[in-house]
Amino acid sequence: MTGTRPERRPSEESVEASPTTVPATPPVAGRWRGTRPANVGLPLLGVVIALAFWWLVTSGLGLVHPVSLPPPQDVWDSLTLSRGVLLPALGITTLMTVLGFLISTVAGVLIGMTLAASRRAERMFAPLLVAVNAVPKIALGPLLVVSFGWGEKPILTMVFLLCFFPIVLSTATGLTTTPADLAELARSLNASWWQSFRKVRFPAALPQVFVGLKVAMPLAAIGAVIGEFYSDKPGLGYQILQYNGVGDTATAWAAIVLIAAMSIALYSALSFVERLALPWVRATTAR
Template identity: 80%
Template structure:
């Protein structure tokens, strides 16, 4: 009886299936971590070969990675504080852009007349080179956080507006018909159908905007900063310390990667049904 119960609970045909499933999960997890690390190793190797072995690029343009790493360790406290300042500006500016971009997108999606009235203006604002506005922002807003946050906002709000409008105006026909058949009010249809259906598209705009927010923060620090990685790049370039400037650039890249994947994690936690209802390669 004990043997029959054991076979019923754990038949021999189940064990290979469980092993294969566990192996696939382990392989997927290893690939998620291992492949990005492999990419970093390849990039560092190419960087080292180009700058140290073959010396194809002048050190003033691109210092060897070992010099950049030496500067990173030497100025680590200063660069760490600067990374915190740039990260704060990036996140605050991104959140402000998200709130304003979604609200503007809601207004444009709610009325065809409003969309036709203001869409050309938004396109014109987005087309203006933002770096040209830097001196004007300093004159009007002064030094410090205000012009930096404004630069972040100007760079990354347009993709959020565009993705919000696209998501809200492309509700699947079957879902819209279901809401009408249930006699849902406008608010009920928006809250239960249109906005949830638009969230995947909105997150596309957010993921486009996040790296732009980091770019905007650095440009703002170039123009009006008193701290931050952009400010340190200007300072170290001014004294000819190019490895330390590149150390700051590396930290900007690392910060952008971290913020982007934090946003991807938020998307997966907020929209678990997207991965379950869409196919992947």
């Protein structure tokens, strides 16, 4: 017998199983809105606490002689009076730090890739890299001047010697610890070595690579300052020696404060690049 089919009313189970149409707030945007004040306020609070402690041990309680550690107000006055010398020196030191860091990044990543690609090369050269990293770099300063002369080469070499090892180690570690499920996926798709490296191994190693880069960035600033101790480039390291030699410790400490501020700015810039290059890392972590 034919006839019209009776209209079915959706059951409660089907209604509950149907997808909701209420738009959800994007988690990334909510996270940014929730943490932006903390990203600015907490570092400023840390700076305020450090300055208060500095003032307390110098001016408040007088625990440290002003010749050894001037109070923050004296350092600020010296920075204001000598800004015509210190700010150009800051530009020179920043340039040397960034150039040396970029050279170390390229060389460190390539060396790390070589060690990860060949176990024989790792066994052959890893002890030499450890030995080079263990040499006190400040002892090499006069030798670098003798070998390369005055100018930028000793500074860039010092930066390279100080910060290339963490980059090599993090790159090699990241490339040799590819997650097993990703490696199996590449094999199941019959990917070539280059395809597997470009699509799977290197992207999976990037978080480790950035760990090495963030360790190396402050070391690059240290290397630039040490290199300027033995160079004729009038950077902040050179100015520290000059002002300390004439007993103007307040201005020397002003140069040290500028070095610290430069390191914080460069480290923050590198962290920003990491967030742009690796958006999935922030999205898949609990923080």
